[in-house]
Amino acid sequence: MAAVKSPLSDSALKVAGEALQGSLIDLIDLSLVAKQAHWNLRGRNFKVVHEHLDEVVALARSGQDDVAERAVAIGVNPDGRVRTVADRTTIPQMEAGYLDDDKVVAAVTDILAQIIARFRERIAATDEPDQITQDLLIGIARELEKQHWMFQVQT
Template structure:
């Protein structure tokens, strides 16, 4: 199969591709962390937090697809393989077993804050080389920041 020709210069493609790959790893792992918490949640606020975690999973899954498709559109192969995500993830992992709702809210709040920080760095990095990728990252950050606010309000 022929490679996709990039609309970007080689250097712009590299910057945007790296930003997109990092975003992809963060989003895949966020979906996994949130689903793990969703399955093992306990506590007085179970239902609200349980359903809220699914909102985070949905956002992460939709966003990872958008990120991967943007990567392909600029001629970069996205790598969402389990080993790649495990090797490159910077997210703290949840404990195994049942998880108290207050601990989950705190952990998800912290996790979202970390991801948002990295997304904001990627936004800055893609400003000049690829404003289209930057726009995608800005939109995703908007959703992540909304979820961060909503989880933070529960602490």
């Protein structure tokens, strides 16, 4: 028995739940990838990129909490366990060791573009079934696109 009775029909709940879970995976892994790059960064633009990566981490962490709480509010259990994220992520991982700032900027730009594309698919998918979830995803996508722009102009 669910702890929360969903305000959505079963079919709408399935679409919204899948959109939220996929977003949660993307945001958790984005925070991990960006923090890994933050710790191992080197190069002329170290300080700027180092601090910018923390903005991405903060955005991803805030977004993942909002996404998980929305899932629970509609009766879906979010799954942010390490094994789940590792098994389901599609985000390319950074190399081990020190990372040159120009390579990090290019990689983060590409990663953000991939995540944004998936968010846009989820936004389209939730238009009819759950506009509240859609609104949440739109807000996060807006911030991801802002970060993408800021990284992209550095390449």
